[in-house]
Amino acid sequence: MTKPVFNNWTIPRGLWEVVRPMLRPGMVTLETGSGLSTQLFDAAQCRHTALEHDPRFAAGYDSIVLVPLAGDPPWYDWEPTCAYELILIDGPPKYAGSRAGILRVIDRLVTDRTVIVLDDTNRSEEDQLAGRLAGRFGFQRIDYPTGNTRRFSIIRRPHQ
Numbered sequence: 001m002t003k004p005v006f007n008n009w010t011i012p013r014g015l016w017e018v019v020r021p022m023l024r025p026g027m028v029t030l031e032t033g034s035g036l037s038t039q040l041f042d043a044a045q046c047r048h049t050a051l052e053h054d055p056r057f058a059a060g061y062d063s064i065v066l067v068p069l070a071g072d073p074p075w076y077d078w079e080p081t082c083a084y085e086l087i088l089i090d091g092p093p094k095y096a097g098s099r100a101g102i103l104r105v106i107d108r109l110v111t112d113r114t115v116i117v118l119d120d121t122n123r124s125e126e127d128q129l130a131g132r133l134a135g136r137f138g139f140q141r142i143d144y145p146t147g148n149t150r151r152f153s154i155i156r157r158p159h160q
Helices: 013-022 038-043 099-104 122-136
Strands: 026-032 049-051 065-066 084-089 115-119 140-145 153-156
Touching: 013 084, 013 115, 026 038, 038 049, 038 084, 049 153, 099 122, 115 122, 122 140, 122 153
Parallel strands: 026 049, 026 084, 049 065, 084 115
Antiparallel strands: 115 153, 140 153
């Protein structure tokens, strides 16, 4: 496996260091706003689906589904066909509006075992979304810094 590259188009290294131990080959994962982070999930041999609206990031990866944004707030115009074990919400980008559009489909994506990872919870919209997701499913939210002022949240069923 080649060494992962971390830059402005991937998730922060600190986020990957928390998520990577949760992954196993064949795990069913979903990523919104693929960027270059898709390479990390593919290298971990997950059964990965990445939603992307920008064709520049869809080339070269079989796991990326190119779909337009629709609705208000904008969200990927896509119908889920299964629930996921881990969901990384890293898009659409800030300029497209809040990521709260996921609330229109989230109930079809999550089981009581799903781990939700929400990047950029240092932003007020994403911070509020993390709280809404945790409350909606009765999950625990844990916030992690990724350096400077950035933060991400892991939202999952509390450990018993």
